[in-house]
Amino acid sequence: MHSRPPLISHAVFNTMSGTNATLERFAWLGDGLAAAIWKRETVEEFTSYVQPGHHTLSCYLGGGYRTERAGVPGRYGAPQQLCSMPDWHESQWVVRGHVHMLHVYFMPEHFTRRAVAELDREPRELTLADRTYFENPRIVQLCEALVRQPWDDTGQLLRANEITHEALSELLRSQAIVRRDLRLRGGLAPLVRRRLADYIEQHLAQPITLGELAQLACMSEFHLARMFRVSFGMPPSSWVAQRRIERARVLLKAGKLPLQQIAAACGYADLSHFSHRFSKAVGAPPGRYRQALAG
Numbered sequence: 001m002h003s004r005p006p007l008i009s010h011a012v013f014n015t016m017s018g019t020n021a022t023l024e025r026f027a028w029l030g031d032g033l034a035a036a037i038w039k040r041e042t043v044e045e046f047t048s049y050v051q052p053g054h055h056t057l058s059c060y061l062g063g064g065y066r067t068e069r070a071g072v073p074g075r076y077g078a079p080q081q082l083c084s085m086p087d088w089h090e091s092q093w094v095v096r097g098h099v100h101m102l103h104v105y106f107m108p109e110h111f112t113r114r115a116v117a118e119l120d121r122e123p124r125e126l127t128l129a130d131r132t133y134f135e136n137p138r139i140v141q142l143c144e145a146l147v148r149q150p151w152d153d154t155g156q157l158l159r160a161n162e163i164t165h166e167a168l169s170e171l172l173r174s175q176a177i178v179r180r181d182l183r184l185r186g187g188l189a190p191l192v193r194r195r196l197a198d199y200i201e202q203h204l205a206q207p208i209t210l211g212e213l214a215q216l217a218c219m220s221e222f223h224l225a226r227m228f229r230v231s232f233g234m235p236p237s238s239w240v241a242q243r244r245i246e247r248a249r250v251l252l253k254a255g256k257l258p259l260q261q262i263a264a265a266c267g268y269a270d271l272s273h274f275s276h277r278f279s280k281a282v283g284a285p286p287g288r289y290r291q292a293l294a295g
Contacts, residue, residue, distance in 0.1 A: 010034060010105040011052035012085065019047055019095075027151035030161045030283050033106050035146060037061070040099040048092045049085065055106050055128045057171060058083040059143035063098035069132045070094065077133060080140045084175050086128040102143050104164060113233050114172060116197055117243070120190075123233035125182060129175045136174055142167040154284055155292035161282075162253075162293060187230040192217050196228070200240055204247050204267050208240050245281045248274070252290045259286050 016038055017023070024037040064077025070092040077099065085091065087108050112123035119126075146163045150156045188196070199216055200208060213236055214224040228236045244266045251262045263274035279285045284292065 010054050010056075012049055012054070012056045012103065013105060015047060015049060015052075016103070019045060025151060027157065027160065029151070029157055029164050031165075032110060033104065033161065033164050035105070035151070035160070035164065036103045037147060038099075038101050038103065040095055042095055042097070045095045046092060047095055048090075050090050051088055052085070053087050055087055055108060055111055056083075056085040057104040057106075057139075057143075057167070058085065059102045059104075059140060060099070061102060061144075061147065062100035064101070066096035067099055068094050072132050075133050080135070081133045082131070082136060082139060082143075083133060084128050084131045084171065086130055088127070089130045091130075091132075102147055104143075104146075104167065106164075106168065109233065111168060111172060111176075113242075114169060115176070116193070116232055117246075118169060118172060119176065120194065121176075122184075122187065122193070122231050124184070124187075124230070125178055126172075126176045127179045128171070129177045131175060134175075136170065139167055139170050139174070142170065154288070158282070158284055158289055158292040186227060188217065188227050193231050197232075200243055204240075204244055205265050206267060208236075208267075210236055241277070241281075244268070245278065248278055248286065249282075249289075252286055253293055255290060255294060262286065 013026075013034070013036060016036070019040065020042055021038045021040040024039055026034070026036045028034050060077050060079050060081045062079050064079070064081065067077040068075060108127065109123070111128055112126050115121045115123045115126050142163055146160055146167070149160045149163060151160055187193075195216060196213055199213070210221050210225060213228070214221040217224050217227075219227065225236060228239070232239050234242070248262055248266045251257055251265060257265070259274070260271050263271050266274065268274035268277065275285045278289070282289055
């Protein structure tokens with residue numbers, strides 16, 4: 001059993017730590033993602049969450065047959081049941097008997113920043129649905145793979161990170177909803193946003209300037225920079241850098257191209273620059289990343 005890690009800022013983790021639950025494993029998985037495996041044995045205990053400020057994906061690994069959420073009568077947990085708890089949600093749970101579960105903690109921006117590339121939606125439009133006990137075989141499969149994966153060294157954490165990102169992508173596709181408080185102001189027209197996103201994807205191997213993007217959007221550079229941040233959730237330079245890293249991840253996972261060719265395909269000046277940028281973003285150099293995923 002691991003002792004409680006220091007400086008944990010996730011409210012759901014802290015709430016669980018204040019109960020009779022036993023923390024079996026915990027790890028920071030990179031990119032601000034964290035995972036914990038909990039076990040509880042209790043006759044009856046109440047647990048409440050109030051606007052935790054982060055999202056949580058919960059996957060029941062065992063038990064839970066008499067655990068229910070207040071306000072959702074007659075529905076009980078079970079192995080392979082999932083719960084999604086957004087940053088804004090409030091809930092009270094009645095926990096009875098044996099419960100064994102995986103928690104994945106992540107910030108709202110980790111969830112929605114992939115919305116442009118994966119759903120053709122602005123990040124500010126979406127949030128995670130508040131769902132109690134739903135089924136998704138692919139997410140369960142990924143959660144179980146995450147549980148089986150050791151979290152002890154850099155290579156193992158890289159593999160766990162990849163599994164978690166895939167689970168969050170599936171969660172985005174199945175459990176994203178339009179924000180209830182949505183009042184869109186400013187930003188780019190959807191057609192312009194798509195045009196810019198497509199242009200960036202097609203030109204990752206070449207230098208991409210703010211002037212080019214502004215000309216494509218028929219805006220001044222100053223205005224484009226402001227509207228891009230609103231619609232993409234980050235400045236143009238950060239979006240391009242993120243997409244280059246994602247392209248590099250895909251090519252490295254394929255395991256075929258030499259590193260020098262991958263660097264060129266992703267717009268890096270040379271292998272040294274690629275290695276530096278990739279290591280800073282991912283936590284390991286490209287060769288180590290490829291080796292870890294192949295292991």
